[in-house]
Amino acid sequence: MAGGSVTVERAEDWQTLQRHLYGESSEDRDPGDQYRTSEVFRGHSNEAYTLRTSLQRFVGTTGEWQLEIRLLREFNKYAQQFIDEPESFFHLQSLAQHHGLPTRLLDWTYSPLVATYFATGGDPDVDGEVLVVDYAAAHEHLPDNLQEVCELAETEMLDTDLLEAGIEMLLRESGEETARAHVRAGSANLLEIKSVVTEFIDQHPESYAVFFEPPPIDQRIANQGALFASWFPAAPQQPMDEWLETHPEFFRKVVIPAEQKQPFREKLNQSNVNHRTLFPGLDGLATWLTDSLKPTTKGDR
Template structure:
């Protein structure tokens, strides 16, 4: 039987965009518009879901560099941050500030994703990627699904992620570490190293999503969500795998000729650089775009 292909639709106008973004968002169980979708916007639809760690490591094969980067980030960042509450807290912080990691930024907000999809060059199509995280979480290790079920939720936060990791390690064959895991005597990096060994032995690739801690206002304003990507081949981009799962993945193309219109309408809805990047840099970017001169069409 031929595999079903991923849905790709073009948002030729603003009304169509809204329909595509909010499709299947009605939840009959609670009688509300609530979906389990997360979104990511690309200003060029040719971009792939390659993590910053994948780009950093390249062809060197030195995938252990992430742990070394994180250890040193934690060491030298002490004057700027409190002691991380967990490895996932530190991991989120490092990703937020641009350290190469295997995490990818997503958002709950379809409008925020549209903002990023309408950036960049105005002569290339943008794209919004849509993933149903509740459906994607059906493929994660059983221990993690149990943690979600016990918490009566479909989305991880850093505390649930840490709880799942500890349970996964305790149930693993690393029995010589179990007493230390239960006693909480393993440091953040020993736990993460053991965890990565366990995920390397998982039979299938998977992606899971978690809410980062409220590090600053930017995460809150962008409705940020992080995705952990665990492929069998560490060089594989996430979208190559997502393409094999059309049951929870789809694409929305933003035509190049609609980018400016959509950006202007987002600005009127207060979705712009000034609100998404609430600092002086964001203010400068917003003013630059707002007053950017345009050439009138002859048509």
């Protein structure tokens, strides 16, 4: 049940951070029990940041929301020399988000340590934060067809195939005989996706977020324990955190004090969570070496 205030915890040291991120301590559990959680995480280097999607920032106050489909259509057209034909609309959307195109998706991770890495970057004089969401509880607000897909698949986490199945179900219910052709992301069919997305949103006008696992696009997805949240706000410009703030039953925050950013980064690096491992390749390696070997004076610490 919604109501109350969002829990905000402050991690003044590494041990406190672990307790806030992982919740239930090992001492409180039966040694024979398996520990499973439906929590996912996102790190902000500045706690003042909002959860606006790149599409929301791109459109701004212009109201040009039709650009969402045009961006995807043009991306699909010009990316053919670099990628195979996307298997579905959601596969294409995941590829676009991963490579920096404005979309309605937001990056999340299964790993609290990965989220902490991103929370400890940026301005060293500004507090960061880790956002924590119980996706299973958030999915109780999904449209009925997506909840039915989760029940049929006996899962609380969606993926691109299950999302496609949900859209096909919606189209069949509306009498659409060529549902699969509409959902498949070929260049010609992307023009038809606009009506599908519009109908999908109209079926459930309240705000909701769909957490789903992307396809294994590259090693970065795996190393970061990445997943996406597709954000469907009731008002086009509503940031996701405004909705989450009304649901403290499945949303909380862990603040990373500015003075702990560097010490926490050093702990993360010792745990092999750093730019080299999270961004495989020469760019990630160069950033990791630059951060690791940067000279400091006593006054810098």
